Amino acid sequence: MNTEAEKLTMVPPGHPLEGRVSPPGSKSITNRALLLAGLAKGTSRLTGALKSDDTRYMADALRAMGVRIDEPDDTSFIVTGTGRLSAPERPLFLGNAGTATRFLTAAAALVDGTVVVDGDSHMRKRPIAPLVEALSALGVTVEAETGCPPVTIAGRGGFPGERVTIDAGLSSQYVSALLMAAAGGDRPVEIGLAGEEIGARGYIDLTLAAMRTFGAEVTEPGPSLWRVQPTGYRAADFLVEPDASAATYLWAAEVLTGGRIDLGVAADAFSQPDARAQRIIAAFPHMPALIDGSQMQDAVPTLAVLAAFNETPVRFTGIENLRVKECDRIRALSIGLSNIRPGLGIEEGDDLLVASDPALAGQTLPAEIDTFADHRIAMSFALAGLKIHGITILDPGCVAKTYPRYWRALASLGVTFEGVAP
Structure with missing residues (x-):
């Protein structure tokens, strides 16, 4: 995958994602x-x-x-x-x-x-x-x-x-x-x-x-x-056990597409805090209305993008520390979500409110996602591109920070990309 490209446009697969993907080490x-x-x-x-x-x-x-x-x-x-x-x-x-x-x-x-x-x-x-x-x-x-x-x-x-x-x-x-x-x-x-x-x-x-x-x-x-x-x-x-934060993208891709992705490790086998996000992901499309992200901070971008397709709106609290990560992730999430549809992601103080709408799936909503050179913003918004036509990830190569083979992992499950050859 040419991850040195300046942008990568997702093509919704239109079918359940099924296969075996081993997350990288933590x-x-x-x-x-x-x-x-x-x-x-x-x-x-x-x-x-x-x-x-x-x-x-x-x-x-x-x-x-x-x-x-x-x-x-x-x-x-x-x-x-x-x-x-x-x-x-x-x-x-x-x-x-x-x-x-x-x-x-x-x-x-x-x-x-x-x-x-x-x-x-x-x-x-x-x-x-x-x-x-x-x-x-x-x-x-x-x-x-x-x-x-x-x-x-x-x-x-x-x-x-x-x-x-x-x-x-x-x-x-x-x-x-x-x-x-x-x-x-x-x-x-x-x-x-x-x-x-x-x-x-x-x-x-x-x-x-x-x-x-x-x-x-x-x-x-x-x-x-x-x-x-x-x-x-x-x-x-x-x-070193597999990376639980990386696993969240695959768990979310599985429920979004109704697929079956074998990670080779059970969710309850992880010792990392982000693994607790799996229970919330498994509840999709009935995620809770209030999610405290304080003890699974790196999973919040995954959950926030998944929440865009939830049956009801979701508020994320306890996430103020996301402002001092690789970028201001609260801001990056609200900007990216609202680029897909105005008002989809709203900052309220240090909370993030996602105005969920299952009807987003299948629509064509051209949006360029500024990743702010943040690997987790790139990988989480790729999830939106599994259901919405026109999602373009800027600086896709930033995933090399923690998951260099991320795009290849998606491609192995049948996901394709416009303008970038696997």
């Missing part, structure tokens, strides 16, 4: 495992891993910090570390990879030397101040002038402090970053939340599970409080 888990294996002493084998823009940025950054990473096949990394990271010769460029940027900002405190963590123009608009403030409270010399990358960290081999409270209202990744780095220090570190608000708490559980696989000792002495021992990490073999 981005969230792959980047956690890469970092932990890079911090470990010895050789780790990561299988089932995702190879995409985001994970390549993480792997290349670790290589720049002295970690050997081999890639024997399309889904494996062999990672050999010394137990320490070295200061890179130049700034770490991480594109718009949020996990890599946040995780490496904290891990840089373990380096003896200065590390600059930077990204592209989109990443330079994504907030990192809460993590910078927490690192500063732990005695790390760190600076981010704009509250967003670039971040300069003067590492001293660990955290001088032993206790910190962090505001994780914008992202649980701040907590995950501190947790993973803390085990590499020279003293126990206690990490607590400021308040009860946290973006997608389930991702903390993913972090803790991965840390323990690589030998970390973490206890939870109280609600929203973690104590990490300075164990360091030991090499391990690690199987």
